Amino acid sequence: MLRIYNTLSRTKELFTPHQTGKVGMYVCGITVYDYCHIGHARMMVVFDVVQRWLRALGYQVTYVRNITDIDDKIIRRAVEQGIGIGELTGRFIDAMYQDLDALRVQRPDHEPRATQFVPQMLGIIRRLVDQGFAYQVAPEHALAGDVHYAVRRFAAYGRLSGRSLDDLRAGERVTPGEGKLDPLDFVLWKSSKADEPSEAIWQSDFGPGRPGWHIECSAMSESILGTPIDIHGGGADLQFPHHENEIAQSEAAMPDREHPFVRYWMHNGFVRVDNEKMSKSLGNFFTIREVVEQFDPEVLRLYILRAHYRSPLNYSDAHLDDARHALLRLYGALSEKRVATPSDQIVQPASDQAAAMGLNQGAVTSPDDAIDHWQGRFADAMNDDFNTPVAIAVLFELAAEVFRAREQLDAPRAGKLEAALRALASSLGLLDQDPGHVRESGLLGLARRGSGLSDGAIEAMVRERQEAKQAKDFQRADRLRDELGQAGIVLEDSPQGTRWRRQ
Numbered sequence: 239m240l241r242i243y244n245t246l247s248r249t250k251e252l253f254t255p256h257q258t259g260k261v262g263m264y265v266c267g268i269t270v271y272d273y274c275h276i277g278h279a280r281m282m283v284v285f286d287v288v289q290r291w292l293r294a295l296g297y298q299v300t301y302v303r304n305i306t307d308i309d310d311k312i313i314r315r316a317v318e319q320g321i322g323i324g325e326l327t328g329r330f331i332d333a334m335y336q337d338l339d340a341l342r343v344q345r346p347d348h349e350p351r352a353t354q355f356v357p358q359m360l361g362i363i364r365r366l367v368d369q370g371f372a373y374q375v376a377p378e379h380a381l382a383g384d385v386h387y388a389v390r391r392f393a394a395y396g397r398l399s400g401r402s403l404d405d406l407r408a409g410e411r412v413t414p415g416e417g418k419l420d421p422l423d424f425v426l427w428k429s430s431k432a433d434e435p436s437e438a439i440w441q442s443d444f445g446p447g448r449p450g451w452h453i454e455c456s457a458m459s460e461s462i463l464g465t466p467i468d469i470h471g472g473g474a475d476l477q478f479p480h481h482e483n484e485i486a487q488s489e490a491a492m493p494d495r496e497h498p499f500v501r502y503w504m505h506n507g508f509v510r511v512d513n514e515k516m517s518k519s520l521g522n523f524f525t526i527r528e529v530v531e532q533f534d535p536e537v538l539r540l541y542i543l544r545a546h547y548r549s550p551l552n553y554s555d556a557h558l559d560d561a562r563h564a565l566l567r568l569y570g571a572l573s574e575k576r577v578a579t580p581s582d583q584i585v586q587p588a589s590d591q592a593a594a595m596g597l598n599q600g601a602v603t604s605p606d607d608a609i610d611h612w613q614g615r616f617a618d619a620m621n622d623d624f625n626t627p628v629a630i631a632v633l634f635e636l637a638a639e640v641f642r643a644r645e646q647l648d649a650p651r652a653g654k655l656e657a658a659l660r661a662l663a664s665s666l667g668l669l670d671q672d673p674g675h676v677r678e679s680g681l682l683g684l685a686r687r688g689s690g691l692s693d694g695a696i697e698a699m700v701r702e703r704q705e706a707k708q709a710k711d712f713q714r715a716d717r718l719r720d721e722l723g724q725a726g727i728v729l730e731d732s733p734q735g736t737r738w739r740r741q
């Protein structure tokens with residue numbers, strides 16, 4: 239019984255898709271003019287886990303995540319660099335895949351690009367104009383030729399943000415001479431300017447121009463999934479105005495429809511860096527590729543999933559290093575040779591409804607009640623609005639059980655527990671590396687492994703060795719001592735602990 243927090247109702251609701259057993263899910267993807275940052279990483283990982291869990295529950299999922307490949311920033315950047323728009327976006331789409339593959343973010347079923355859906359966007363704009371929800375700005379105004387959405391015409395405007403039109407409008411004024419009817423009116427079609435590259439211009443009934451950002455998602459989501467869309471997701475920053483505008487466009491364009499545009503709206507929380515808003519001007523802005531030079535990408539994934547997706551996430555090196563240790567602990571429970579999992583399916587807790595819906599298909603029932611217990615708790619956590627921190631806590635308990643079984647020399651039980659740990663972790667996209675390789679690398683990025691060790695890195699390795707000794711993993715403890723020795727670090731063990739110095 240999956241429950242999802244719906245931003246629109248501000249409550250956790252029982253999830254029932256429009257069509258039994260099938261889920262259509264749309265997530266606003268990336269505007270490709272630069273490298274992806276850790277805010278993108280969070281959004282991508284969060285919704286990757288959502289779609290993985292829906293599939294684990296047995297739903298037939300159609301996951302659509304778009305790419306915005308035309309926009310003001312893209313045009314500006316391409317002009318600055320003296321290259322074509324397609325060349326710029328192609329370069330950053332390739333870079334995006336490199337980052338997302340490293341983070342084990344699975345590819346969506348459809349990845350539409352805005353530039354491929356301009357006719358569909360124009361179709362919606364035409365309907366909005368014909369039905370009086372949009373207007374073209376007259377030639378005497380500054381925004382001449384642009385087509386704008388008239389927010390006043392849409393009674394439900396502000397419902398997703400939970401604010402009235404007057405609240406939203408507070409402090410905003412119509413700029414005289416601009417041609418907008420309301421300061422919150424937003425652009426559907428931007429008429430082309432003389433200096434814009436030809437790649438940014440499409441012909442239309444409204445004259446040459448290009449689509450505004452908001453209309454892109456209405457057109458791509460509806461064209462591929464139809465409506466209602468079961469789940470529409472994105473970062474919290476998209477709730478207003480982007481998603482508010484999507485609802486206004488899509489619902490006004492088809493006023494006779496019997497259902498809403500979207501059934502469940504999901505938003506992931508912000509990423510802050512050292513308790514400040516991440517921004518380029520504050521110099522605390524990190525791209526995914528910068529982070530994975532310091533830490534293995536799986537560390538970043540675990541770090542993201544240890545917070546609930548709706549909570550704010552505070553990024554710092556110390557937090558990442560903490561996640562690295564945590565991940566090493568989990569890998570510590572895995573033997574070098576992959577233990578055959580009965581199937582990589584997750585065992586669901588007994589649920590009559592799920593069974594009736596065929597959601598338990600392919601699930602394996604283990605004869606071991608204790609293992610059922612962990613699997614059940616894991617599933618309960620995930621079904622409670624994707625509570626990954628609790629689900630991950632279950633992984634740690636399972637890992638502790640593996641150690642206990644090994645200490646008791648109960649190899650069959652250790653094997654079963656390990657298989658359960660791997661299967662549950664895989665539904666989160668975790669623990670897919672070779673444990674031997676992980677123990678060697680210490681889950682540090684290439685840059686950290688290759689160059690001289692910083693004090694922080696040395697201290698982390700000393701702590702790790704201490705933990706290995708406590709876990710009676712003397713082989714790993716010795717390997718860490720050797721590694722430090724090769725880097726010219728001398729360890730001195732004493733009853734008070736371990737000190738280190740450079741040679």
Ligand SMILES: [Zn+2]
Nearest residue numbers: 266267455480
């Ligand atoms: Zn969008």
